[in-house]
Amino acid sequence: MNKMHKISIILILLILTSCKSNPKEEYAIIKGNITNGEDIEKIYLTNNDRDFKYEINLLEDGSFRDTLTIEPGMYSMSIESRKSTQIVFSKGDDLTIIMDANYFKDSLKFEGQGSNENILLQTINKKIIDWEQKKSEAYSLGEGDYKNLLSERQKELTALLYGKQELNPLFVDFMKRHIDYWKFYGLTYYQVYHRYYTKNPEFTISSDFLDGARALDFYREVDYKASEYYYRLVMSEQIKRADSIEKSGVSNKTLARLKASAGFQSDYIKNDLLLQTIMGSLAFDNEFTSSFDAYMQLSTNPDHKAKVLKQFNEVKSLEKGNLSPKFVNYENYNGGLSSLDDFKGKYVYIDVWATWCGPCKAEIPYLQDVEKTYHDNDKIAFVSISVDKEKDHEKWKAMVKDKEMSGYQLIADNSFKSDFIDSYKVKGIPQFILIDPNGNIVNRSAPRPSSPRLIELLNDLDI
Template sequence: MKRISAIFILILLAACKTNNTVDYAILQGKIENKGEYKKLTLTNNDRDFKYEIDIAEDGSFQDTLNIDSGVYTLSLDRRKYISVALFDGDQLTVTSDAENFADSLKFEGQGGNENILLQSINGKIKDFDQNRKNDYTLEEGAYKSLILNQKSKLMSLLNASEVINPLFKDQQTRYINYWFVHNLQYYQNSHRYFTEDPDFVVSKNFLDEAKAIDFQIEEDYKGSKYYNNLVNIEHREIADSLVKDGFKSVRQARLEVATQFQSDYIRNDLLYQTIMGTLVFANEFSADYNTYLELTTNETQKAKVQEKYNQVKALEKGNPSPAFTEYENHSGGKTSLEDFRGKYVYIDVWATWCGPCKAEIPYLIEVEKKYHDNNNIAFVSISVDKEKDYDKWKTMVKEKGLGGVQLIADNVFNSDFIKAYQIMGIPQFILIDPEGNIVNRNAPRPSSSELLDVFEELKL
């Protein structure tokens, strides 16, 4: 009887242990010199995930996190952030100084060893990648040997630590491999650019390691930016191959290819990225929007897409263009869009601080000169420089001999015209017809040969 009771107790204890499995992590610590900071934010590659942790007046914080195990970004603001690994059962203590957030980090407690190691691995990767543009000029064999050697050093760093969570070790092994393959994927185009050899093509077996990647791992898609990029590259390449075989459009191909990914999360995110890019840049997008609504199963993303669609549907080709009124003209006086009625208007939205904008200037000058005597088109540049850069704008227009009509927006990116066109980044080029209707809200850049093709089609 005693033997039966003892066995029963052991079974009961085992059951209790199973039922009490920890499915959360505790994150606590203190931020010295916190100043005005009131929250820490946890995010990852999941566009729908954002978790805020309150910081007390004395800089301390503590939260119990019922979230998926993995690597997250812990941030005070856009410039102060770190990667942090959190696994079920961790009780991680993080201390740092807000004035020197990343470099003053200390980790203690369960999960501390993993995070100390994570910072070391990420630091090595940062060091390796800082000189990458020089590496891209290497011959492909030498380049691949270099990347393999760097991967070996990262794996040695990972394997040197024995007192770490095996789940973390397995995860980081995958992540280091994604970093390695990611560097291989970017070699061909980067080598072409830095060696000025546009016809360069890597050898047949150069990307063999990419063939072994499993593109269905949701955890890695959320946690590793390199894996996330690799999945997106795979998505684009399959879609591009369909287009080459005669598929109706690039955007429809990408929507179709997204459905081939087995992970619901990855599939929906690829659909979401495709349609949001379409709504931001395309001139005709209703058909793609309707296809997206049929394919997605993520209601949160669907609601965001519907909101965006309602914002931009007035920007489809053929609709009346938003207008600007009484913008200051560099040559003097005020100028409005209505002043160009009866002409095509090619608008460059730019700023003096924008590198890509300035890179387009020589090409824009050449195009403007080519059509300088053509009364059927006007070239208008609208600066979104802040008030503090006003004199810089005045000087740059003069020194660079910018042609066309040079204007400055009345309220930077908050100007009605800029907001109406949903402009989030510059340069952006807009083409409007003589009746004031939109031809292309994301027209080809002056550096693209496509721009002159467009002008020829319009018989300019």
């Protein structure tokens, strides 16, 4: 064996040994403990991608440990629907999180590799939340003063990234962009909020007010997933482009938004915008087949397309003009049973509600006003269907009486699992449905009583 050959073998061995002793870590470790979380079984990590949810299981003593191989970055960490905070991690982190379920955000403690970044993230978020509490003062300022205030706050947040603590350079780079997006978001929505807080609906920003925000690009997939402000800015851009497309002759709002979505450079962002737009259409629009066809041509994500096809097949019978699903023998507050067929020959405006639903109760006075307006009109019947559970049956009767609710007051036979409610794919309430005298769907997501559009719709139908 010659000398050069021996040297080559030694170098290879050194490289292999080096790789073995210093492996490139492709994961992060997250562990910790939750106190007072007896009913909590999982921790959830989500981002702005609505299809993404990562679950971390809790042991009986409230401890948890997981090896994260998901994409590093910023995530929303939640233990219950209303208890969430943002965390961030990088490859190689070994992060410990301690929390009390009863005092979630105030109790958070971070230790180990990755703790500096998360402590700083909480500090930045708290400052932004504190400023949000005083947004009426900020948005009431004139253009120059508001811009100066935003710039001062941007500098204050950015300065925190260059303190004495050691931080991951990737985290610093991302947070600099995230803070910029926060500022751009404040500039973009200044006109809307200034009009609201100063009660000056005619106010219009100067032509150069948004010059700084106009330089923003819209193809950063990582930022779209992680930064709520970048995500909102992309949504705002989508709506702006859709408005322009509508003005050019595309009258259908959903089609305009689909076309606008297709114009984004990033396939990921484009497909996500397309998905959100079509799923919203399939949930609320009255005519959506043309939108569905357009979506299937524009999307390049096969998983999304399969999801949309499944949803379309579930709701296609709910398009305007199709025969409405029927409710049969629902208990009537005034006695007896009532079915949809009892109202044949009349338009039927249905309010799906429940005693525990705040927005539902807020609509009751408006519905009563509409009912009074049409009290002597035999062309329309107003039917309220409660989806309260059986255990709240008496509560339903008491509220109907206390609020002097008029019209036909019915209660569904099996809450949200009732055939009629399930057929209409009711997921959230209140939901209002309008059916014509022949039992066909006019609008499966009709305007609320509080909206002037309801009276406009009824007038258009010559009711």
